[in-house]
Amino acid sequence: MGDKGRASRQAGGVVACVDCPLRHQAAFRQFAPEELAFVTHFKAGELQITAGTDILLAEHNSAHLFTLLRGWAYRYSLLPDGRRQILNFLLPGDFIGLQAGLFDAMQHSVAALTDVTLCVFQRSELWSLYREQPSLGYDLTWLAANEEALVDANLVAVGQRTALARIAYLIVQFHARLEGVGMSQHGRFAFPLTQQHVADALGLSLVHTNKTLRRLVKLGAVKVGGGMLAIARLDQLRAIAGLEEAKPRSRPIL
Amino acid sequence: MGDKGRASRQAGGVVACVDCPLRHQAAFRQFAPEELAFVTHFKAGELQITAGTDILLAEHNSAHLFTLLRGWAYRYSLLPDGRRQILNFLLPGDFIGLQAGLFDAMQHSVAALTDVTLCVFQRSELWSLYREQPSLGYDLTWLAANEEALVDANLVAVGQRTALARIAYLIVQFHARLEGVGMSQHGRFAFPLTQQHVADALGLSLVHTNKTLRRLVKLGAVKVGGGMLAIARLDQLRAIAGLEEAKPRSRPIL
DNA sequence: CGCGAAGTTGAAACAGGTCAATGCTTGTGG
């Protein structure tokens, strides 16, 4: 899955955390000055990764942790027989590699879906974060719990919903998350996933994913094309997915 | 679902954390004296819950957090149409309600599978834990990440494996986890799940679960009966499940 | 002994998977 990659570390031209454009998005909580100071110190640099490249590998452990600054990524795991399950998608503001930081070997891999920019943190500094800035430790737990909640929701979708409902669910979820980080305008947003990604995330075959997505389009619920997705009728999508409306939570960002 | 329940708080007769029998199990890391002191202070009491009763409810929030001391529980969520997805099972030593502690409303419910004893912690003390005992804050993040890893694994199973492999996977996983807390002897352990639980955890219908489990028994991989499950051929089970052997991690317990 | 919950089993229906082609883009090199 991750291949052809090329990664370059940037020395200069790095965004200071105070000026981080993400931080001003609606979704994120405000940081106190000393928290911001610590994060700035914690941040070791930035990393650019090309679309399709792996960021972290299962079975390995990494000296770094990341926050996704720009672009899309996804966590996935491969079975011995080659099948792939995408565990969830990562959007700007998401923390990457908590498991890598806490365990000695990752259980899954993380790959860049699009070209991606990452904030890099030293794993070795993680402990000092808890010691010196407990509120950030609390935030990390929060992020871990939040990500678990996402996976929970995916499991519910894959375990209980029909193909049509799963795809509707995925779209509604993307919409909500992208809204939060200002990447959706009037229900319209960039959609860099290939149908194979959708299939692997929802436990469906590629062919059936195609047919079902097509059906969703014919139903008039969404429009897709040119790497964009537009939600035509959000209520209809929610109904198909069997989803209630959910209010987003204000979240931390490291 | 949780019903018929009855819960009683115990004033006396509570196990002191130092003497906690779980703490001596192989799976758990050793605590420093001051950590132990804090946890003891953190623990507000014990709670007994009857099998089948809900411990935490979705949409609600709780003033308490728990550690499962004795018995089995499970996290689940219900869809509008009544279908139930069990997200994962909780065994002694597992922390309950992190999401309840961090978010203002739970996304899922937790129910007691068997009669259960819980250590009770005050949610309001959670923050002081991070401030006064950062290492325990770190542990909480660890526990959150660990639980996420469990759900990840479940998602892989439900998304990618056949019915037979899913059930094999579930059994292997129980075996590994129960070993860690001394609840399995020679691959034989109490198995309080009903087939409906198995079905709801694995995204299968009850009928198919039955037939498939039966098949697994006929294959000679496991023996079930009398609320007990005995693994006859662990390697065969692993092969069916498409699982590699995994070494358990030493974990914290609050 | 009798009731309700849980486990079994068979038959029929269907959602989704697999196989196999075909078309559409896009990027690359000549």
Add this chain to the structure above:
DNA sequence: CCACAAGCATTGACCTGTTTCAACTTCGCG
């Protein structure tokens, strides 16, 4: 600027794992 390759989307036909429906049995317990 065109031809080709490679990846992705689309469609039809067919096949099968799983679900659904409908009994019937067994177990645990008052």
